[in-house]
Amino acid sequence: MKTRMQLIAGSIIFLLTLTFAHSDIFAFQDEKQDDKKEKTDKQKKEETIVGTVVEAGVNEKGEVTAIAIEVEQETPKGKDSGKDSDMKQKAVAEYLIGDTEKRKPLMELIGQQIKATGVIELHEDGNTILVSNYKVVEPDKKSGTARK
Secondary structure, eight states: OOOHHHHHHHHHHHHHHHHHHHHHHHHHHHHHHHHHHHHHHHHTOEEEEEEEEEEEEEOTTSOEEEEEEEEEEEEEOSGGGGTOTTOEEEEEEEEEEOSSTTHHHHHTTTTOEEEEEEEEEEETTEEEEEEEEEEEOOBOTTTOSBOO
8 A cells, every 4th residue: 555655756746747738838839829920920021013994893772882902913925025025915903902991992993093002912812912011102104104
């Protein structure tokens, strides 16, 4: 039969082992949460885009329910385009305007060019910009492109 001191010593050792095991688990979970937070902070960096506000969705009544910013981007044509700088093609990227306080006033600017700043979220079905600030830009009369 074990003595009372042996039982107490065994209990203390058991509790210490359990405490250290759990503290390692919690430390590991904290590290994982810090890694996730760091990744999301990097993903939430604000960017600025320049493009035209366009309709992205309408309801049965014909009312605009969603808007986006269309951004024209020049991309090289083919593999050897680096040799011939005149060989460029235009591509259009569309950024759906997310639900922020700036969305409603932007719905009044359909067809106008704007410079918008916000967090861009990349999704499989399209990109979204959560606009935090915007400014209407006037097109350059000579080239027809927006002045930045």
